[in-house]
Amino acid sequence: MRLDKYLKVSRLIKRRTVANEACDAGRVSVNGKVAKAGADIKPGDEISIVFGDKTVSVKVLSVAETVKKEEAQGMYEYI
Secondary structure (H helix, E strand, C coil): EHHHHHHHHHCCCCCHHHHHHHCCCCEEEEECEECCCCEEECCCCCEEEEECCCCEEECCCCCCCCCCCCHHHHHEEEE
16 A cells, blocks of 8 residues: 555545655655655554654554544554
8 A cells, every 4th residue: 555545544644645745755754764655555564754843653553445533543553
């Protein structure tokens, strides 16, 4: 699954366009490397997102095309 879509489906970032912009600005990294919006995400990957002066790091547990709001947090765990 594309990185920007994963960020949206997992609700780490609210909208896909915002996720796309964050990737283009170099604020998202996968497994320690700055990633583009089209990067392939699979279970076991570690994603870091910089929000201003705060950094959020998560480990991907599952990948799904659609998920209910209540189940979205089950797609990742905070590191």
